[in-house]
Amino acid sequence: MLQDVYVQQDNTVVETRIKIARIQAHKLANIPITPPPYRDKPNKEGALLLQVETNDGLVGWATSGYTHHVAIDLINKYIAPKIVGENPMRTERIPLLFDRASFERPLGRTLISALAMIDIALWDIKGKMLGQPVHHLLGGARDKVPVYVTHGAAYDNAPVYSPEELAAEAAHLVKLGNNHLKNTVGRQPIPDPKDDYIRMRAMREAVGPNVKLAMDGNLRMTLAQAVELCKRCEELDISFVEEPLYYNDPRLLRELRSKTIIPVAAAENEKFSARDLILADAVDYIQPNVNNDGGYSAAIRTAALAKLFHIPLSHGNGNGPHNIALHAGLSNGGLVEYHFHKWMAYNAIFKSVPQPENGYLTVSQEPGLGLEPKDGLIEEFSVQM
Ligand SMILES: [Mg+2]
Incomplete structure (x- = not known):
């Protein structure tokens, strides 16, 4: 196997025999997909x-x-x-090369999301180099993870689902065998807890x-709206409410927790850090998202x-398949979202x-x-920038 040969005292790598040779981000468009059971759209992604x-x-x-140019x-x-030219095994080194830039306003969170994808691809390479699945490299806690299915959201101007x-x-x-479902709430022009209660x-x-x-509030409600929704829905035995409040404000989430028995989950969308949410006692479940926030390396922390x-960890976002390894690998891993x-x-x-089977x-x-991408996919669906 190829390996490192020499690292200087200032941490610059003088020579490494295993190197990242090429990186390319492909923008794919108009890939045909199966629409949700009760809609004919979206049928492309x-x-x-x-x-x-x-x-x-x-x-x-x-x-x-995120396909924004x-x-x-x-990335490119x-x-x-x-x-x-860097060694793909050294995933803690890559963010150091961008430390200053990640604080600069023009790049900021876009850079962190881009570096998250680099980190994911490098863990994929690590596993291939070592002949191990990534969840084993992360600790290998389990081989199956529980899954919930998110459905019922309106896309591409399709009409909103009726109750x-x-x-x-x-x-x-x-x-079909699923035993845990999630629906979006607070999606009316002005969030309407009574309407959402009827839907739930x-x-x-x-x-x-x-x-x-x-239920997932997608950061759209005030504290008053979220409290009303949770109080109305308590009789429905709700497993958790995800990101109900503006910006995941830790102070307000903590207040909500004190007013409802429904467990609160957050951190998919990181305005405040997972650290802020944990230290404020703001959540019952923390939801690191490997695709947005620094990849597996950041989610481990x-x-x-x-x-x-x-x-415990949980997961909420559209990149479920990439988050399976995290929840399978770590002892406090939890639910993964199957966003239809x-x-x-x-x-x-x-x-x-992987596909859901009896809730797993x-x-x-x-x-x-x-x-692994399908053969010919890039050639067929990539769009030149
Ligand atoms: Mg969510």
Whole structure:
């Protein structure tokens, strides 16, 4: 096996024989996907697919739903030239090369999201180099993770689901073997807790008492709206409410927790850090998201901090397949989100993607992440920038 030969005292690598040889972010568009059971849209999806190659021929892959040209240019024109030649095993070294820039306003969070994808692809390469699945490299706590299915959201200007449609789709998903569903709340022009309660109640009536139901506020509510929604929904036995409040404000989330028995989850969208949320006693579940916030390397740190505070991890965002390894690998790993529409995009892009079975996803045992793009996909769907 190729290996490092020499590192200087100031930490600059004089020579490494295993090198990152090429990095390319591909913008993919108009990939056909299976629409949700009760809609004919969305039936197409786009994605950013990141390809990292080593000089000995290994390829690591990562993806993101963020396809803005700024992110793609950032990777191809700014990040790639700085890290080509680095050793792919040294994932703690890569962010150091961008430390100053990650605080600068023009780059900021876009840079952190881009570096998250680099980190994911490098962990994929690490696994392939060592012949181990990534969840083993992270600790290998379990081979299956519990999953919940998010559905019922309106996209591409399709009409919002009526309570009856929502209930019918929920019953359909339960018939397929799912035992934990999530729906979005607070999506009205002005969040309407009573309307959301009616929708959640319709779901509960459709699925019976033995299916777990969660709700996701996507950062849209005031404290008063969230308290009203949670108080109304307590009788529906809700498993958790995710990111109900503006900006994930830790002070307000803590206040909400004191007023409801429904567990609170947050950190998918990081305005305040996971550290802020944990230290403020603001959450029952912390939700690191490897695709947005520094990859597996950053999520390991969040998980370790949460473990010290006895807070379990959970997951909420559209990049579920990339978050399976984290939750399978770590002892305080938890639920992974099967976001219906986004999972269909993964199914369309990658050769093999874990699928829910009786409420669980089985993690890939292939070296790396086991998420390999389909042959010819890049040629067929990549868009020139
Ligand atoms: Mg969410």
